[in-house]
Amino acid sequence: MANYVMVLDYKNCINCKACEIACKEENGVLLGADKHRIWVGSNNPKGEWPKLDIASAAFLPSQCQQCENAPCQDVCPTNATYYDENGVVQVDSDKCILCSYCMVACPYDARYVDDRTVTVDKCTFCSDTRLARGEVTTACQNTCPTKVRTFGDIDDPDSEVSELLRTREHFSLKSNLGTKPKLFYLT
Amino acid sequence: METVAKKSSTIKEFIRSIPINKIGVKDLLNFEKSPLNLFLAALTLVFLGLFVVGVLFYLLHGHHAYNVTREHPWGLLIAVYIFFVVSSTGLCIVGSLGDVFGFKDYMAISKRAIFGSIVTIVAGFVVIAFEIGHPITMMIYNVLTPGLTSAIWWMGTLYGLYLTFMIIEFVFLLKNDMKSAKTFGLIGLLVGLAAHSNLGGVFGFLNARTISNGVFYPTYFILTAFITGVFIAYIMMGFRYKLSFPKEIQTMLGGLAKIQALLISILIFFVTWKFLTDVYGGMPNRAEVAEHILGSWTFWAEVILAMLIPLTIILASKASAYKAIFFASLSGMVGIFFMRYNLVHDTQLKPLQEMKIREYQLPPEWIHYFPSATEIMISLGGLGLCLALYYVGTKLFSLDTEH
Numbered sequence: 001m002a003n004y005v006m007v008l009d010y011k012n013c014i015n016c017k018a019c020e021i022a023c024k025e026e027n028g029v030l031l032g033a034d035k036h037r038i039w040v041g042s043n044n045p046k047g048e049w050p051k052l053d054i055a056s057a058a059f060l061p062s063q064c065q066q067c068e069n070a071p072c073q074d075v076c077p078t079n080a081t082y083y084d085e086n087g088v089v090q091v092d093s094d095k096c097i098l099c100s101y102c103m104v105a106c107p108y109d110a111r112y113v114d115d116r117t118v119t120v121d122k123c124t125f126c127s128d129t130r131l132a133r134g135e136v137t138t139a140c141q142n143t144c145p146t147k148v149r150t151f152g153d154i155d156d157p158d159s160e161v162s163e164l165l166r167t168r169e170h171f172s173l174k175s176n177l178g179t180k181p182k183l184f185y186l187t
Numbered sequence: 188m189e190t191v192a193k194k195s196s197t198i199k200e201f202i203r204s205i206p207i208n209k210i211g212v213k214d215l216l217n218f219e220k221s222p223l224n225l226f227l228a229a230l231t232l233v234f235l236g237l238f239v240v241g242v243l244f245y246l247l248h249g250h251h252a253y254n255v256t257r258e259h260p261w262g263l264l265i266a267v268y269i270f271f272v273v274s275s276t277g278l279c280i281v282g283s284l285g286d287v288f289g290f291k292d293y294m295a296i297s298k299r300a301i302f303g304s305i306v307t308i309v310a311g312f313v314v315i316a317f318e319i320g321h322p323i324t325m326m327i328y329n330v331l332t333p334g335l336t337s338a339i340w341w342m343g344t345l346y347g348l349y350l351t352f353m354i355i356e357f358v359f360l361l362k363n364d365m366k367s368a369k370t371f372g373l374i375g376l377l378v379g380l381a382a383h384s385n386l387g388g389v390f391g392f393l394n395a396r397t398i399s400n401g402v403f404y405p406t407y408f409i410l411t412a413f414i415t416g417v418f419i420a421y422i423m424m425g426f427r428y429k430l431s432f433p434k435e436i437q438t439m440l441g442g443l444a445k446i447q448a449l450l451i452s453i454l455i456f457f458v459t460w461k462f463l464t465d466v467y468g469g470m471p472n473r474a475e476v477a478e479h480i481l482g483s484w485t486f487w488a489e490v491i492l493a494m495l496i497p498l499t500i501i502l503a504s505k506a507s508a509y510k511a512i513f514f515a516s517l518s519g520m521v522g523i524f525f526m527r528y529n530l531v532h533d534t535q536l537k538p539l540q541e542m543k544i545r546e547y548q549l550p551p552e553w554i555h556y557f558p559s560a561t562e563i564m565i566s567l568g569g570l571g572l573c574l575a576l577y578y579v580g581t582k583l584f585s586l587d588t589e590h
Contacts, residue, residue, distance in 0.1 A: 033545055034257045041542025043550060060542060071394060077340035078328035095328045098250075098320020100260035101339050107395030109540040112257045118249060118320055177394050 002153035003087045004066070004125050005182040006138070007164045012146040013059040015040050019140035019149070023063075026129050026139035029121075035112055037123040038063035038140055061148055063140070064089060064110035064123035065173060065181030072102035072111065072122075080119075087182070088127055093119040107174050125151065154182075206361050210582050231574045238568020244561040245317050252561040258551070259535045263558035264318035266528040267566040269386065271311030271573070272346060273408065273527065276383040277416025278304035279353065279376055281443070285588075286356075286365060287372040292439050296420055298360045299427070299586040301372070303419060304379075305353050306580060308346065310573040317565050338388035345382030349375055361584060383408050390534055397473040398480075399534040403461055410454055415523050417447045418497070418516040425513035427587075432509055444506035451498045458490075476537050479553065485525050485532075493522025532556060 023029060023038045038061070045057035070089050073081045080095035081102055096119035103111045103120060114121035125131065126138040141149035152161035164170075165184060172181040208214075218224055244252045255262040282300030284293035316322045325343075334340045352375030359368035387405035394400055420443055424436060432440060465477035480486050497515040504511060538551040558566075580586065 036544075039540075039544040041540070041544050043542055074336045075334075075339065075392065077334045077337040077343065078325065079332040079334045080328070095324065095332060096321070097325040097328070099325070099339055100255075100320075101337070101389070103257065103260040104535065105393055105395065107539055109258065109538070113250065113260075174395070 001085050003155040004151065005154045005161055005165075005184065006066075006125070006141070007150045007161050007170070007184045007186060008061060009148050009150070009186045010060055011058065011186075012148045013040060013061050014146055015042055015059040016145065018143045018145065019061060022139040022143035023123075026126060027124075030115055035114070037110075037112075037121070060185075061140075062108065062110075062173065062183070064106075065108055065179065065183045066123075066125065068180035068182060069178060071105040071107065071177075071179060075101045075105045077101070084127065086125075086127070086131075088125050089122070090124055090127065091120055091122060093117040093121075096120055107177055107179060204362065205358055206585065208583055208585070214582055215579065227574070231571050231578070234567045234571025235575060237564040238571055241561045241564030241568055242317060245565065248561075250320065252559060254556060254559040254562065256554075256556075258538055258540070258554045259532075259556045261531050261535060262318075262556060263528065263562040263566055264314055266524075266531040267569055268311050268315040268318065269530065270524055270527040271307045271314065271569060272383070272386065273412045273415050273523070274419055275304040275308035275311065275353075276379050276409075276412040277414065278307065278419055279349075279379045279416070280413050281416040281420045283372055283376045286360065286368050287376060289369075290442075292435075292442050295436060295439050295588050296424065298357070298584075298588055299423055300416070300420060301353060301357045301360060302580050302584065302586055303423060303577065305350065305357060306573055306576045307419075308350050308353070309576065310569045312346075312350075313572060314565060314569040338385050338392050342382055342385040342389060345378055345385060349379040349382050352378055380409060383412055390530065393534065395539060396534050396537070397470070398465065398476040398537070399530075403457075404530070407454075407457060407461075410450060410457065411523070411526065414447065414450045414454060414493070415520070417443050417450070418519040418523065421509075421513050421516035422520070425510075425516075430510050430513060437509060440509045440512070441506050444501050444509075444512050447512075448498060448501040448506060451494055451501075455494055455498070458494075472537055476533065479536060480529070480533050483529075485529050489522050489525040489529055491522070492518045493520075493526055496522075 017040055019038055020036060020040065024031070024036070027037065029035055029037055041060040041062060043057055045052045045054060047053040047056075066087070066089050068087070070081070070083075073083065073089060077099060078095045078097055080092045080097070082090055082092065084090045093114075096117075098113065098119055100113075100120070103113075111120050111122045113119070126135075130136075130138060130142075136152070138149070138151050141151045150160050150164055152159040154161055154165070156162060161184075164186065169187045170184040171187060172184060175181065218228070253262055253264070278300045281293070282297045282304060284290045285297040286294065286301075319325055329340065329343065333344075352371050356368050356371040356375050359365075359371060384405040387403075387408035390396075390399040391401055391404045421440065424432065424440060428436060462477055462481065466474050466481075468474070497512070497519045500508060500511050500515040506512075535554055535556070538554050541550060543550040
């Protein structure tokens with residue numbers, strides 16, 4: 001049993017989108033732009049040439065925040081969304097009724113409909129694939145050329161994620177909502 | 188063994204004693220062939236036909252037949268479901284005025300309103316069955332692994348109970364057993380109100396959607412349900428008496444119109460303050476959504492059709508122009524439809540993913556949605572079903588209250 005989190009040194013991101021491809025490949029996510037478990041967000045740079053505001057065009061890789069207090073879990077009428085033994089938010093496709101309430105409630109737009117099971121799907125930190133095989137890295141982390149992501153057990157004080165969170169300043173997305181995300185962005 | 192047989196014969200006896208008219212297809216076709224009646228009959232059949240076509244498309248293509256997306260997962264069918272269940276709760280409130288609370292003037296509509304509440308909620312359930320991806324799984328796991336923190340679980344479960352109590356109340360009303368009708372009517376009303384406020388809670392609990400989050404919707408739903416109930420009561424009575432109302436019905440309609448004027452005034456007050464607080468201070472994700480809503484024609488359709496027209500007519504006529512109020516009620520129901528559509532759409536207006544995630548696109552500003560033909564066909568089908576069931580009910584049961 002672990003308490004998995006992900007730490008993102010997002011300023012290293014070069015928007016190559018290799019993580020998106022690796023995720024689709026590893027987890028068999030269907031093709032289609034709106035079928036994605038993870039994504040890289042970007043903004044067009046503000047200002048006019050030559051005084052472009054480069055800082056405004058930062059890339060922000062993201063995915064399901066694996067919230068400790070997940071709104072998607074609270075609103076699920078059949079408990080199809082649940083926390084597994086590693087604290088990862090999962091969907092039991094046998095119980096999902098596709099009412100889509102979790103999609104409306106998720107503050108991060110992290111959920112979509114998987115056309116194969118006709119149920120809601122999301123990032124699982126590669127629980128069914130890499131973690132199930134005994135590996136302790138996620139596909140998106142493994143493929144990243146600039147090592148944006150670090151994945152590990154926050155309950156292990158010797159883990160790399162614990163070390164990073166102890167030594168680097170960080171923030172979470174939409175933390176004002178009280179969702180207690182487990183994705184941490186290093187500043 | 189003997190006791191079981193005895194019980195079963197008592198139940199059979201009870202069911203047999205419910206006054207139901209024996210009717211055949213001939214009786215169903217036996218109505219006054221006025222142009223309006225023929226038009227309504229044809230319209231109902233067209234709606235039912237569209238329903239069949241819409242369902243076929245849905246069965247072939249699933250949710251791909253709808254214009255719902257990852258960013259806008261709830262579409263027209265959710266709005267129509269809410270429209271029907273709000274109508275049902277409203278009719279239950281109006282029906283309860285007489286048989287639960289004992290206001291004699293409103294007894295005349297009790298049976299009809301309670302029957303209407305059953306018909307409308309059945310139509311709502313039928314429509315939602317084609318929106319929920321796995322309705323059978325829902326029935327199984329709602330019981331096996333209930334999500335007690337989910338407003339949808341409470342709403343669905345309580346509405347199921349509510350329907351049961353409404354049917355029992357209606358049976359006792361038919362049997363003229365007013366004491367039992369009152370008991371089950373009161374339980375049904377309380378369960379219905381709880382269910383309905385939970386439906387508001389479905390939106391009110393959305394912390395991420397600041398425009399809907401909060402106490403407003405759970406309370407507003409009850410208020411607008413009562414308003415909807417009065418609109419439908421007027422429409423039912425208008426058709427029943429072909430707009431020539433007898434004296435005692437006029438007394439009832441006059442009273443309902445006064446109640447309606449008060450309710451609509453409160454609604455206008457509520458909505459005004461909701462928007463003032465939404466816009467005030469320019470709170471991110473709330474103020475700009477509220478301003479966007481204020482600039483949409485569907486919001487003004489709601490305000491004009493469901494609030495201003497009915498209120499003006501009631502006030503101008505001092506609640507006595509029953510015919511005009513009947514037409515205002517028709518306008519009101521169209522407005523109520525927009526109210527439901529706006530509620531669902533506006534909740535999802537603001538994208539939660541505000542960054543650009545694909546190349547060659549701009550960051551999303553607002554989420555656009557327009558229902559697909561299949562969604563429209565199933566929705567109109569729900570209305571057709573409602574009209575057809577109500578018509579059959581008027582033949583099967585004696586819905587007028589004897590004086």
